[in-house]
Amino acid sequence: MLAFSNLTNLQGQTKSQNPVMGYAQASYMGLADNEFMKNWLILGPVQLDEEAIKADDSRQKILFDRDAFTTVAVHSGKSIGAVKIDNTEYTWEPIRSEEGIVDLSKLLGKVEYSIAYALAEIRMDVPAKVIVGIGSDDGIKLYLNGRLVHQNWIGRPTTPDEDIAILNLKKGSNQILLKIQNMEQDWSFAIRKMGKESLKKALIESSGRGNLDNVKILTDDGVDLNAPDDSGLTAYQSAMIRGREKIMDYLKDKGGRTDIPMPSFKQLVDCIFKNVYSGITSGVSVLVSKNGEIIYEKGFGYADIGNKVPVTPDTKFRIGSITKQFTAAAILKLQEEKKLNIQDVVSKYIPGFPKGNEITLRHLLTHTSGLHSYTDRPSFFKFVTLPISLSALVDTIQAQPYDFAPGNKWNYCNSGFVLLGYIVEKISGKSLAIYLNDTFFEPLGMNNTGIYETNKLIDNEAYGYSFNGNKIIKAINWDMSWAAGAGALYSTVRDLNIWNEALFNGKVLTEESLKAAFTSSLLNNKQKTNYGYGWFIQNIRGSEFISHGGGLNGFLSYLGRQPENKFTVIVLCNSTPPPSGLSPTNSASLISEYILWPEMIKQPTFASDIPVDEKLLNAYVGRYDYGQGAVLTVTLEGKQLYAQMTGQGKYPIFPSSKDEFNWKIVDASVKFVVDEKGKVIYLLHHQNGQQIEAKKLKEEIPVAVDFSVFDKYTGKYDMGNNYVMAVLKVDKKLFLQGSQLTRFQLFPASETEFFAREINIRLKFKAHGEQKADSVIVVISGEEKVAKRVGD
Template sequence: MKHKGNKVMRICIYILLIGVLYLSAAEQQSVVPDIFITRWQITVPIPVGPSDTSMEAQEKAFQENVVPADQIIASLALGKLTVNGIDYPWRTFVSPSNAIDLAALYNRIDYHYVYAVADISADAGQKAVLGIGSDDAVQMWLNGVLVHENFRGRPVTIDEDLMGVSLLPGKNTLIVKIHNLQGDWGFAVRPLSQASLAEKLVDSAGDGNMQTVTLLLENGVNPNSIIGPGLTAAHIATIKGNRSLIDLLVKFGADTLIKMPKVEELIDFTVSRAKKEDYPGASVLVAQDGKIVYQQCIGMANVDKSVPIIPETTFRIGSITKQFTAASILKLQEQGKLSVQDKLSQYFSDFPRGDDVTLHHLLTHTSGIASYTDAPGFIDQVTGDISTEEMITWIKSLGYTFSPGESWAYCNSGYYLLGVIVEQVSGRSFDQFLKETFFQSLGMTSSGVYRRGLNLAHEAVGYQYQNDAVSLALDWNMDFAGGAGNLYANVGDLYRWNEAIFAGKILSPSSLTPAFTPVVLNSGEKAAAMGGSYGYGWSLVDVRGLSLIEHGGGLHGFSTFITRVPDKKMTVVVLSNAAANIPHLSPGNLAHQIIEMTFYGVMKEQNIATVEQPVDFAAFDDYVGQYDYGQAMMTIRRSGNHLLAQLGTQPEFEIFPSGANKFFWKMAAAQIEFVRDENGRVTHGLHTQNGATLKVPRIPEEKEIQLSAQVLEQYVGDYELAPGFILSITREGTQLYSQATGQSRVEIYPKSETEFFLRVVVASLTFVKDENGAVKAVVLDQGSVHREAPKIK
């Protein structure tokens, strides 16, 4: 009873404090470097206006729906902003955190925008660099002058956009407009300190982002700024082999004679900077010539119990499991118990097209079998119970995305089946086979198949990072992962495994050769895969002339990576218990950074693209469309004299012309060349990144027809794709939308009276009617998925 009373009192005090904050919100906030501006006056949400929710229509509205800055300022005294004859009241808000969470303040309201105003005070006139992160599009005015705009769909990322500004002595007025597309929305603004600018300069140099580097240098950031162990932007440009960036830095006065920090210092700084108090973290191990040369643990294995990560901490390793599954198949082949050329039908007699698929196809992701992890509703099921028999039945039902050997697509279904085949052939459980065949002899005492109730002594708990905070991640039942990803291990065991593999202690040379050989398709072409090529359970990539053999793993709460540099006899292992990744801690990126820091002196320089002059803007329309990247679709659209690219649901980025039909990203070392046929029509793209080139076919454009609101209304309702996984169809005017459980709402477009297509993914919906003409179901076709969902509401 006493506890309840105290709780009520705390709530009352909290409300009173909030009231005080609201009353004082109109006060000017001092400009303090690195301190976020948290006191704002914000309008209630204003509808964007057009019923067309395409990016083109939304961007046009974003540019046109602008109230002059002086009218916005004048409306504050009235307590309301009038737009198109409608009054939108101002609210004063003080955020309890760095970001202004508009979803918490106004809920998730799609296709709306707000204005926010803050007064900041500077002791003297000064130049400053402001950082802003926004979800989604943003425009910013300072003292009535537009200083920044960026139309992109994205989450709030602190300081993602930077702008140089001149502050007046005394009062300065900031106006921010946030245009929400879908889902969460918000923003965060702060002036950056010299220390933060130095970090931004070095990080942008590491990313190869010459645009941001130029902005920082032009706004007075010291080109010789130092972070960590004496690391400068010129150092990181040297490590990255970016000659163009070095030349830019020298132009602004960078000293290339400043001594490079030692490799051990560079690695330790790169690992340690990801550490944050009471956050999950990682375990990192680097070995060369068979000896551990660096090992570090950061963060918490269990945040709630304050248990730190130590070298013995075990992590679920996800798809790193695939190399263990592949090694098991190859070991059984060495024992004469199976062959990688065996037909799938030998092990599952009723598997659809089982005579067309071999174990080689499963090992190389070229079977064409649909991956069950891409199936609708998978995530909603993954914490429940399932048997091996149920999994196999499910995989059989998914069909194929292409004929075996015709293409490459990452396929967890194939590796799940391989894990079952290991059990069938060996007569032992997958866990028992691995331990008796590999783990025991190698001293891998902290590895095995993860299952519920294990109660491991040093187990890491999985977390997710979102909006500058961490929370418990979805806890998979690893029975769903099987041979595709169900193992756990620590860095020491994976180091022992990698050393043994490359010393020839586990498999014979005749087995290792195909495992480390790029798979070739039926056409004779080497399959482009994962930024390089793929063997049996290992990815094969080239990083600036160094050949790497590696694989990553990822599931909710865990992100992992292991790589080998065969020519240098180096192993790098990074295991993290946070996914999505916490800042500065992407295991794959970190592993590659460690390799570059160690071997940059013998690695090739990057071939950095530059903007072609003059630019043939008339050709931009030829490239507009959608391109098939296998696991996602790249949408290319034009905005004036800009060409924009968006892969799947990732943020949209501008691409820049570097030559005839050639474009590049400034945010990453990636390029695309658009290829034309004999008639001059663009048929596909060639995407180059990390030394590998991927052919991406252009998807034929679907033709939209017009249907009346009356016809569309009959399709409105809920359809059950799977138990607990609902596809909701809604209508606004003559536009239909679909929204699956836990996913964003997307437009669907009619190509006939009953057939509709999507533009964000390659998928279609066909509505099915009964004998009386009433809609009874919808059929989803997406890749290999063909599923009829009955109408339940």
């Protein structure tokens, strides 16, 4: 049975001493443009049956779909009656939020798997149609006078105006009822009538993202099609830059002008950052060059908030994993000097290394070694502020079991580049810092780049920060000896531009080395990865980008190159996570489109009213293998397709054609591919310039077994690398629970073999008679590993 259960009190919320009369202060005489609705009557938390939800996350969606009520009887001057849900009575409490975002975590507590209701009245002198912007964390339903006008089942943080809805308000009293359902962690919501500026911004952003549904709502409401945003960009120009031809045609038909001059490149780039970095906050440094000339460079925000030191193009940031291309270049330079060969096995340079005769330097360069990444160990952050010697760090890597056989998979691995840096030191006889300086930095004039030493002061340094809610604090300060050849460098945007110009113009490595480094590596099964030797190889709208990002506590970075246009973009920031609205990688991608859009291929437009044959929709339903156990599950509800990645929320996807579908919440799409018989065999997932091919998995039908055998399999099993998984029996069902995983149900393929649907994993238990299983073979995306039973 699906069940709700009540909490005994409203955590953090002060109960009113007197009964709520009518709507109390939660009554609005009309709605003012851009003003958030801050006065509400709140009911909750209505906590869902936590054990049932954890055991079966699909129940959250079922409970979201099920409405205990859609309207509330409210009479002026009379108290509102309690609401009964599953034999428990709940009362309404008046609240006033000081912020536009109503923080339910503060009002009701951080109550996971819960529902809250928010009630308000809008009084109108005359009927009116208004557009409201909505943000929620997580799922939300909006009822107007008992009628559902908007819903979105989505896992996300609250961002104002992320959803758009139309309210047809009648003369007199109108009742607004919100249902907010929390999936996990914090929860909140925001709603406001959108004014002229916010509507214009929404139209321009929706046009660029290809969201035809929003564009239609906004244009039908009379939003000025030709009004520019702060950068001077119009909706038509936004669609043109992002390659949304259908939206360009739609706007043109509606009166959108095509002859308005484009804003300058400087205006466009300024606009990305200036609103994000307003006030006293962390900072970002940006540089763009084309054909060897710097066409934009600027700093925003602060390198040192306490002393109000602004960021400039000369500010030194820790660049994290951008370091990997320098370590890779050092290995390739030593190969050019015939001091090593990337086909050499690791044991040649590190005698006694486990499986050292099986993994090569090439495996390390391409993240295909199977080594467990030392930064993924649960205990990593306990020690990261303390110094460690390079030899001790190598020892910790040697002590970890492999994740898979060398060459079988691609899995981002910091351990490999620590070993490469160690090998550079052994072969060259110099520390990595001195080798890189002597070989690259000093000859190129990169005077503001080097290995970061925690106890050594450097001038113009950016300090690392982290956002904790609305408060910014100092980030964990790594001792960078832990990063070594995988991420220990600091640099500036100007030095990184010098590096890219020298590298791509043949002043660092030979043409042969560059070609190898910039070629996507192949796995043992000949499947192509999107990684070369220390560089990602991406395709963004038909243009190849050779790039890398970096990230550690307090710092995020991106360095990318479009070779044909000799175009470089660099974004360095000193906060993790960054301020809301900024991602170095996404910002760099948008900057690239501002310059290169005339040469880039067009992108699809998506909408909910594009017709797709129902037989096709049913054909797309199924599970698709993303590797490493991750599965995208595609389901059909009515005529709406939903997609859910392992461990993530379930989101609707919308058609741009009969076989291509897009998410609205992220700039991502999937294209379903069929064979000559019309059978769906795989999908192509496009996101952030990357393409993933995911094969459709064969659907299995569970066999019937006596659930009493489950008792033999329950317990804890050691997977290695300090990772223990638990097998649990709940309500005659078997479940898999990992320390960092949602609980997944296991279905019997036989009496001893089980599979999951939300994750591509199989468990083959080894039991003797009626005794408890002593081990289990765990098969993740085809890769087997034995896990020993270590307890109940």
